[in-house]
Amino acid sequence: MNILYDEHLDGALPPTDKADVLQRLQQALPDMTLLHREEDLRPFECDGLSAYRVLPMLVAIPHTLEQIETLMRTCFELEVPVVTRGAGTGLSGGALPLEQGVLLVMSRFAGxxxxxxxxxxxxxxxxxxxxxxxxxxxxxxxxxxxxxxxxxxxxxxxxxxxxxxxxxxxxxxxxxxxxxxxxxxxxxxxxxxxxxxxxxxxxxxxxxxxxxxxxxxxxxxxxxxxxxxKPESAKVLMASFDDVEKAGKAVGDIIAAGIIPGGLEMMDNLAIRAAEDFIKAGYPVEAEAILLCELDGVEADVDDDCATVRQVLEKAGATDIQQARDEAERALFWAGRKNAFPAVGRMSPDYYCMDGTIPRRELPRVLKGIAALSEEYGLQVANVFHAGDGNTHPLILFDANKTGELERAETIGGKILELCVEVGGSITGEHGVGREKINQMCTQFQPDEITTFHEVKAAFDERRLLNPGKNIPTLNRCAEFGAMHVHKGELPHPELPRF
Amino acid sequence: MNILYDEHLDGALPPTDKADVLQRLQQALPDMTLLHREEDLRPFECDGLSAYRVLPMLVAIPHTLEQIETLMRTCFELEVPVVTRGAGTGLSGGALPLEQGVLLVMSRFAGxxxxxxxxxxxxxxxxxxxxxxxxxxxxxxxxxxxxxxxxxxxxxxxxxxxxxxxxxxxxxxxxxxxxxxxxxxxxxxxxxxxxxxxxxxxxxxxxxxxxxxxxxxxxxxxxxxxxxxKPESAKVLMASFDDVEKAGKAVGDIIAAGIIPGGLEMMDNLAIRAAEDFIKAGYPVEAEAILLCELDGVEADVDDDCATVRQVLEKAGATDIQQARDEAERALFWAGRKNAFPAVGRMSPDYYCMDGTIPRRELPRVLKGIAALSEEYGLQVANVFHAGDGNTHPLILFDANKTGELERAETIGGKILELCVEVGGSITGEHGVGREKINQMCTQFQPDEITTFHEVKAAFDERRLLNPGKNIPTLNRCAEFGAMHVHKGELPHPELPRF
Missing domain, CATH: 3.30.465.10 (Uridine Diphospho-n-acetylenolpyruvylglucosamine Reductase; domain 3)
Incomplete structure (x- = not known):
């Protein structure tokens, strides 16, 4: 396999002459918007993961396909890396710019x-x-x-x-x-x-x-x-539990009963209280956990499913079950869930949102593990998540102004993701790897697998100009991160290129 | 991109010393079944596409994962190609052996x-x-x-x-x-x-x-x-049409009405008559086309859907609509469809089964085009297919013993696939490309796209030892096939390697 040694991939890129690149791009694309002054670049320094900020070298905002083609060809010739940015709402820093790279902004392709x-x-x-x-x-x-x-x-x-x-x-x-x-x-x-x-x-x-x-x-x-x-009918049930693990188990029971809900979400006590305080959704603030279960489809079908889910929830130990009486109450139940993140934000100066996915049957075990980590490190963790597909979103509460709290939050976060991998899950459900979770990729995958990713990448982009340093870690990074066993300074597969 | 020039990929592989390979494999894998005598190899000379036959050099039938690992490693070192075979029912020759290759048979992994x-x-x-x-x-x-x-x-x-x-x-x-x-x-x-x-x-x-x-x-x-x-309930409707194109249009209408049937199949008059003659399914032999539409799900839902589909079919011009009265009749309706291929086989010494996929809205146009080709080349074509997902299976009837009929059948087949590509469809819906449709890949894809496929392949198998000569054609093959425009002996992208 012919992957080049590329020691700068993860850190500083080879020095590029900004003035030269600017001139070349302006020549090739006289009609394209090209930002280069610091004040113009500033709005693009981060995406939704605002803890990471890098000022891009240049920002290109094309409005035709031909401009994109020319831009790519020119960057390829100049060997300048390109990071593409959509709306900039990503939570894992996938659109984090590069100091020596062009940020390609797609906002004008909006038709x-x-x-x-x-x-x-x-x-x-x-x-x-x-x-x-x-x-x-x-x-x-x-x-x-x-x-x-x-x-x-x-x-x-x-x-x-x-x-x-x-x-x-x-x-x-x-x-x-x-x-x-x-x-x-x-x-x-x-x-x-x-x-x-x-x-x-x-x-x-x-x-x-x-x-x-x-x-x-x-x-x-x-x-x-x-x-x-659009489904003909949608109804939502809210079940309360006096125990988080029981709620976790009920999730698997609903699926095992042959029902696929339109949505199946879980919140724990901390999240319930935060949301109720903010939205007044009518949530039971004394419950240890609630499940929100939406059934959608044809009216008769939905009614059948509601009855089945009620039985399953009762059997699983729900202390109370409410069905939204009308469309307004249904919207209110969901408003609490959808605003849970900002609601938690009102309780704590900072929080760190994780995104691990696990097999549904492991929910009780993982929730228990998160509670233990919260206690061990002395930071509160709120759980609000897509329970039905096993996609957990633990929110770790901390105060960045208190010495050591950010580091402890990061430690808990890393350990939660390792727990997800340990039970057969993955380090991301929907937020992506980006820059944020690149180290955890070393936990998720073996060196052979990471090498395969690099080889697939090289089939499309051998010069590694597209979004370098994101998503797929180098083996050297994994060795430094410590997830990979390094014996006497040797990687486990010394024959593999250490790109 | 570093893809090696490899002129033997599509035809003769580099000469391999069978006795030497046999000895090396026997040494490495003393406990693995390894067939090498012609009479033992004969049963493996083809898969479900029996028009193509090649005797493999060796057949390996491992029963442990470790044997597979060792087998692969050894073949990699010896640079001997490997073709993997499942049950051998494939219809595109994907498991066709190589004269100079090992056929890896997975039949013992059946747990x-x-x-x-x-x-x-x-x-x-x-x-x-x-x-x-x-x-x-x-x-x-x-x-x-x-x-x-x-x-x-x-x-x-x-x-x-x-x-x-x-x-x-x-x-x-x-x-x-x-x-x-x-x-x-x-x-x-x-x-x-x-x-x-x-x-x-x-x-x-x-x-x-x-x-x-x-x-x-x-x-x-x-x-x-x-x-x-398993769905609680399943019901099937059979609609007759006096016009194939009307039936084709009705397929799109059903989907547009918001119904996704469990199955939505179409047969034309030739296929109806063949199936009825063989199975006595109660099909209307005078109809130009029938649609079989199965609705499944919760009972109430299925009843609603049946009523909606009936309305759509009537509006689309169905001359008759029958609902299977009971489970026995439902099974009989499906038996006709499921035995349509052998039924057509009773009408003609040979037939050639195609597998083109098209956007549903193009069904009327493609059916008309197939009829025109059938007339132009003087061979009957029966249509039996997964209409709902636009996956056509034209069966071209011919007699291999009559001079020129096989060639005409192949010509019609090729033209039908080109028509599928022309209307935005593809050359295979479910049978794969294998050896059979490797030339049509040149019609489906541009040289750049084919090159990308080769590059992805190389990321996993740079020596091109896994099933070479199938699925992805070389650019030289495309040039020879004539689908690619060759000007004065030059490929359109002379800078691309001619592997």
Whole structure:
């Protein structure tokens, strides 16, 4: 395997002459917006993970496909790295700029190109907001299913890059299950269409490979998504528990009973109290945990499912079960959940949001483990999460102004993710790896597997110019992180290149 | 990109000393079954595409994972190519052996390792038959959804390699949507797990990349599949039409009405008559086309859907609509469809089964085009297919003993696939590319795209030892096939390596 030794990948990139790059890009693309002064670059220094900030060398804001092709070709020739940014709402620093790189901003690609209600597809540009697709489809009784919490602001291109999830993903799938095709431009400036409107495509499944690839394989320039019919009816049950582990077990029981809820969310006491204080959603503040379970579909079907879920919840030890009486109460129940993060933010100067995914059956064990870590390190942890798909979001509360609290929060966070991996889960459910969790990738994967990722990356971008230093760690980084066993200074596979 | 010039890839492989390879393998693997005499090799000379036959150099039938690892490592060192074979039911020659290669037969990996009805997953070895998974899950009210026609015989490892489909895939997805994880062994003998029980996995989606990769990236040694609850109720409607195009349009209308049937199949007059003659299913032999539409789910839901579909069919011009009165009649309606291929086989000495996929809205146009080709070349074409997902299976009837008929059948077949590509579809829906459709890949994809496939392949198997000559054509082959525009003997991208 021919992967080059590249010691600068994780840190400082080779020195680039900013004035020279600027001039070359201005020559090649006289009509493209190109920002280079510090005050213009400042707004782009971070994405939704604002703890990490880097001023990009240059910001490019193209408005035609041809400009993107030329931009990529020029950066490829100059060997200047490119980071692509959607709406900048990502929570793992996937769009964190590089000091020596170009930040490609896709905000001008914000058009819905085609909406075919009969074929139930929409062809859109990557800068279109997630919610805008559902809004455009609403007159036809259709919607786009994946609904990250940021759906008002986040863009579909970023959703594809991160394989975004949301409350509805348990039943309706992640982004990868709802995208039919993407058009991409490679680092060499070539345009390709991956996937098709047709049900299957021959050759390797490059569409799935691109989905969730965090901007490391190419730039997404167009997305064709599936639209789904809006369910006829939706009802929500709220169950209270006097014990977090019992609530965790009930989640698995509901699925095992043959029900796939439209949403199945869990909150623990700390999260319940925070949300109730903020939203007045009618939550039981004395409960140790609540489950919110939404059933959707045809009316008769929903009624049947509600009855079944009630039985399962009673058997699992729920101390109280309420069904939202009307649409207004249903909206209120959800408002508490959807505002839980800002609600927790009101309780603590800082919090650190984790995103580990585990097999559902391990929920009780992992919740117990998180409680033990919280006690051991003396920091509160609130749990608010997509319980149905095992996607936990522990929020670690701390005060960055108190010495040592940030470090302790990071330690707990790392240990929670290791626990997720230990029980057969993964270090990210929907927020991506980005810059934030690159060290934990060393826990999740073996050196052989990480090498395979690098080899796949090299098939698209051998010069490693697309979003370097994100998503896939180098083996050297893993050795430094300590997750990999290093004996007398030797990596376990000394024959592997130490890129 | 560093892909080696390799002129022998598509044809004769470099000469290998069979006696030497045999001796080396026997030394490395004294306990593994290794067939080498012509009479022992003969049963393995073809898969389900029996028009293509090649005697393998050697056949290896391991029974432990360690044997597979050693076998791969040894073949890698000796640079001997490896073709992996499941149950040998594939229809595109994906398991066609190589004269100078080892055929790895997975038949001894036939155990169900774990079946967890609560988590609704089964962990199985690749040689387990598709139907055996559903049989094992049946006592728990569960089943494995993808159901290729060959499900009695085909194995799950082959299903993953070909991303197999079936009648139920319209509603429940292809193999890729129903597999959670695979364990694979690479050509270098390394074991990897791709995917996870958890809902999403970080890093690139190598699980999706492997699914449908036709044995070119590694050997599948274990598969974890999703199990679904059996629907409470299933009802089937049979609608007759006096015009094939009207039936084709009705398919799109049903989906546009917000219904996703459990199965939505179409047969034209030739197929109807063949099936009725063979099965006596009660089909209307005078109809130009029938649609079989199965609705499944909760009883009340199914009744609602049946009423809606009836209205749509009437509006689309159905001349008659029958609902199967009971389970026996429902089984009979399906028996006609499921035996349509052998039924057509009774009408003609030979037939050639195509597998093009098209956007549903193009069904009327493509059916008209097929009829025109049938007339132009003087060969009958029967249409029996998964209409709901636009997966057509034209059966071209011919007599191989009549001079020129095979060639005419191949010409029609090629033109039908080109028509599929022209309307935005693809050259295969569920049978794979294999050896059969490797030339049509040149029609489907641009040279840049084919080059990308080769680069991805090289990330896993740089020496090109896994199933060479299948699935992805070389650019030289495309130039020879004539699908690529060659000007004065130059390929359109002369800078690309002509591997």
């Amino acid at each position: 819905i190109l085609e909406l075919d209600p009969d074929a139930r597809i929409a062809r859109v540009q990557p800068g279109v907001r997630n919610l805008a697709i559902s809004e455009a489809a609403a007159p036809h009784g259709l919607y786009y299913a994946p609904d990250p919490s940021s759906q008002i602001a986040c863009s579909i291109g970023g959703n594809v890059a991160e394989n975004a999830g949301g409350v509805h993903c348990l039943k309706y799938g992640l982004t990868v299950h709802n995208v039919l095709a993407v058009e991409v431009v490679t680092i060499e400036g070539e345009r390709m269409t991956l996937g098709a409107e047709a049900f299957d495509a021959p050759g390797f499944d490059l569409l799935a490979l691109f989905t969730g690839s965090e901007g490391m394989l190419g730039v997404i320039t167009e997305v064709t998504v599936k639209l789904l019919p | 169900i390792l774990e079946l967890d009805p609560d988590a609704r997953i089964a962990r199985v070895q690749p040689g387990v038959r598709n139907l055996a998974i559903s049989e094992a899950a049946a006592p728990h009210g569960l089943y494995y959804a993808p159901d290729p026609s060959s499900q009695i015989a085909c194995s799950i490892g082959g299903n993953v390699a070909e991303n197999a489909g079936g009648v139920h895939c319209l509603k429940y997805g292809l193999t890729v949507h129903n597999v959670l994880a695979v364990e694979v062994v690479t050509i270098e003998g390394e074991r990897m797990t791709l995917g996870a029980e958890a809902f999403d996995a970080p890093g690139f989606d190598l699980l999706a990349l492997f699914t449908g990769s036709e044995g070119m990236l590694g050997v599948i040694t274990e598969v974890t599949v999703k199990l679904l609850p």
